[in-house]
Amino acid sequence: MSILSEISENLQRGKAKIVKELVQQAIDEGIPAQDILEKGLLAGMDVVGDRFKKNEVFVPEVLVAARAMNMGTTLLKPLLAESGVEAAGKVCIGTVKGDLHDIGKNLVKMMMEGKGLEVVDLGTDVAPETYVKTAIEQNCQIICCSALLTTTMPVMGEVVKEAEKAGIRDKVKIMIGGAPVTEAFCQQIGADKYTTDAASAADAAVEFCRGMA
Amino acid sequence: MTSKERVLSTLNFTNTQERIPRQLWSLPWAQEHCPEMMERLSRDFEWDFDGPDTVLKEQPVTKGDAYAVGEYVDEWGCIFTNIHRGVIGEVKQPIVEDDDWDDVGRVHIPEELLSFDIDQVNRSCEQKQGKFLFASCCPRPFEQLQFIRGTANLYMDLMDPPPKLLEFMKRMHDFYSRLMEKWAKTEVDSLNMMDDWGSQNDLLINPQLWDEYFGPMYRDYIDIAHQNGKKIFMHSDGNILRIIPKLIDLGLDAVNSQLFCMGLENLAPYKGKITFWGEIDRQHLLPRGTTADIDQAVESVYRTLWQDGGCIAQCEFGPGANPENVYRVYQAWEKIRNK
Ligand code: B12
Numbered sequence: 001m002s003i004l005s006e007i008s009e010n011l012q013r014g015k016a017k018i019v020k021e022l023v024q025q026a027i028d029e030g031i032p033a034q035d036i037l038e039k040g041l042l043a044g045m046d047v048v049g050d051r052f053k054k055n056e057v058f059v060p061e062v063l064v065a066a067r068a069m070n071m072g073t074t075l076l077k078p079l080l081a082e083s084g085v086e087a088a089g090k091v092c093i094g095t096v097k098g099d100l101h102d103i104g105k106n107l108v109k110m111m112m113e114g115k116g117l118e119v120v121d122l123g124t125d126v127a128p129e130t131y132v133k134t135a136i137e138q139n140c141q142i143i144c145c146s147a148l149l150t151t152t153m154p155v156m157g158e159v160v161k162e163a164e165k166a167g168i169r170d171k172v173k174i175m176i177g178g179a180p181v182t183e184a185f186c187q188q189i190g191a192d193k194y195t196t197d198a199a200s201a202a203d204a205a206v207e208f209c210r211g212m213a
Numbered sequence: 214m215t216s217k218e219r220v221l222s223t224l225n226f227t228n229t230q231e232r233i234p235r236q237l238w239s240l241p242w243a244q245e246h247c248p249e250m251m252e253r254l255s256r257d258f259e260w261d262f263d264g265p266d267t268v269l270k271e272q273p274v275t276k277g278d279a280y281a282v283g284e285y286v287d288e289w290g291c292i293f294t295n296i297h298r299g300v301i302g303e304v305k306q307p308i309v310e311d312d313d314w315d316d317v318g319r320v321h322i323p324e325e326l327l328s329f330d331i332d333q334v335n336r337s338c339e340q341k342q343g344k345f346l347f348a349s350c351c352p353r354p355f356e357q358l359q360f361i362r363g364t365a366n367l368y369m370d371l372m373d374p375p376p377k378l379l380e381f382m383k384r385m386h387d388f389y390s391r392l393m394e395k396w397a398k399t400e401v402d403s404l405n406m407m408d409d410w411g412s413q414n415d416l417l418i419n420p421q422l423w424d425e426y427f428g429p430m431y432r433d434y435i436d437i438a439h440q441n442g443k444k445i446f447m448h449s450d451g452n453i454l455r456i457i458p459k460l461i462d463l464g465l466d467a468v469n470s471q472l473f474c475m476g477l478e479n480l481a482p483y484k485g486k487i488t489f490w491g492e493i494d495r496q497h498l499l500p501r502g503t504t505a506d507i508d509q510a511v512e513s514v515y516r517t518l519w520q521d522g523g524c525i526a527q528c529e530f531g532p533g534a535n536p537e538n539v540y541r542v543y544q545a546w547e548k549i550r551n552k
Contacts, residue, residue, distance in 0.1 A: 014372055055415045060368035060422070067369060100296065100303040103364055104412070124303075125296050150500045151533040179413040180496040196414070
């Protein structure tokens with residue numbers, strides 16, 4: 001097995017220490033950082049995302065895989081920066097104001113990172129202005145809002161309005177999700193995309209960034 | 214028939230004539246935002262469930278109020294931050310920070326909860342005679358571990374549990390078992406337990422992990438109840454379809470879960486095997502449904518899951534629920550059988 005597939009395999013099993021060692025070994029062997037990232041780490045995360053989408057693996061498996069990926073990317077970051085490799089796009093994400101549920105939001109973040117996107121995590125209880133301000137200041141192409149309570153879903157509509165007010169609505173895509181959210185609600189508030197799971201959310205985000213590049 | 218008899222016949226699938234037992238769940242939010250409806254509900258319907266007033270000789274080490282804005286420390290020492298009055302908050306800073314659980318000594322096992330007097334509880338039970346009485350304790354091993362360690366950390370730990378976590382889980386289980394044993398010696402009718410096991414479309418963790426670590430704990434609590442002639446109820450939010458048959462195998466009497474996110478038709482095979490302790494969907498129907506939607510929902514729960522028992526009229530009055538819809542739930546159940 002090639003070292004890159006070994007990285008991918010171990011990442012899928014959440015073996016963080018081994019992934020770290022293998023990434024170091026690959027660097028030492030002179031494999032380009034971008035290849036290690038794409039054909040090793042991100043390839044592994046892709047498999048995990050896909051299996052999660054099909055309910056074959058669960059939240060813990062995704063978390064340990066993401067932890068392993070982070071171990072690897074930490075080593076690669078300086079090398080990627082040196083060779084001028086840029087992230088596939090930039091996203092800010094948070095759970096909306098009044099809501100503290102963050103397991104789903106964290107998974108979306110991890111899956112997006114697993115697709116090579118840069119993600120600014122705003123945490124939980126995030127006000128509409130904060131999303132918009134962050135998107136402007138940090139040049140994010142996408143704003144992602146998560147809500148798990150029916151009472152906090154309307155805040156997502158406020159984010160859309162806030163983006164309009166700030167004059168950036170045509171420059172950012174707004175994605176929404178969380179257990180009670182539906183496609184109909186997405187259309188009703190004028191957001192751009194709703195997905196039921198984190199892996200599809202990451203796919204959609206990559207598509208958006210490609211389209212906007 | 215007394216409330217107690219009505220509930221027991223429902224749990225035993227011998228309720229051929231009587232009305233369906235009912236219980237209202239409400240978060241403090243409901244009392245604060247909709248006091249009139251709370252008043253109307255308590256006036257207009259007879260409620261079947263209650264529990265003894267319990268006096269603890271030693272007070273648990275809690276600080277603050279779980280439902281107030283700010284910080285709350287629970288019986289185990291876990292620190293919650295809350296941003297909204299009337300609902301619970303979340304743990305931002307777990308007390309066990311070490312990946313090997315070396316700092317597990319910071320967790321307090323709340324032995325104080327065992328400091329009630331059985332005679333005192335029994336006297337209170339006597340005063341509430343006629344109602345179906347729940348014990349005032351509720352093991353929640355999975356959730357409590359999350360509060361101690363943080364959800365994401367615990368999930369990762371469970372993938373390859375450090376020995377000190379496993380050791381702690383044994384201590385936790387030993388404590389819960391002693392608590393259940395003591396309550397099973399009182400005059401209450403049922404023990405209860407809870408742990409949210411589902412996300413919207415599946416389990417939160419791999420069912421193998423559930424079988425390995427948590428199923429055996431629940432089995433012990435269920436056995437304690439049954440060995441002492443008590444019933445046992447469990448609450449678990451989310452889509453828990455995968456574990457419903459396991460809970461039935463373990464002998465659980467009643468389960469409260471999100472029927473509508475699992476799909477009623479998927480639960481039909483379990484009719485007559487377990488009692489569905491409510492609910493009516495609080496994600497869509499209670500906040501936004503019409504009264505006709507509510508009637509239809511209640512009717513379909515009854516049609517799909519009732520078999521001379523097996524259903525309890527219950528829903529949760531919490532943030533976002535339309536008060537009129539909550540009322541309608543009980544009206545609709547009453548219409549089905551009103552004896
Ligand atoms: C775990 C949980 C909790 C934990 C949260 C821990 C944490 N750190 O997040 C705790 C115990 C703290 C909690 C508290 C409460 N909870 Co809660 N909770 C849940 C539960 C059981 C699972 C949620 C979860 O984590 N799922 C796992 C993740 C992976 O799924 P997810 O979040 O849906 O995310 C996936 C997708 O939706 C999507 N996604 C998520 N975000 C985004 C964003 C974008 C942009 C996209 C594209 C996709 C996307 O991708 C994810 C992965 O595939 C749900 C039940 C349910 N049906 O969901 C109830 C639930 C959400 N809670 C509920 C309630 C009522 C509460 C409380 C009010 C309860 C109380 N007694 O006070 C409090 C409120 C706290 C607050 N102020 O926010 C209700 C909400 C009902 C309603 N009216 O909407 C639910 C539905 C349970 C029920 N019985 O109905 N809860």
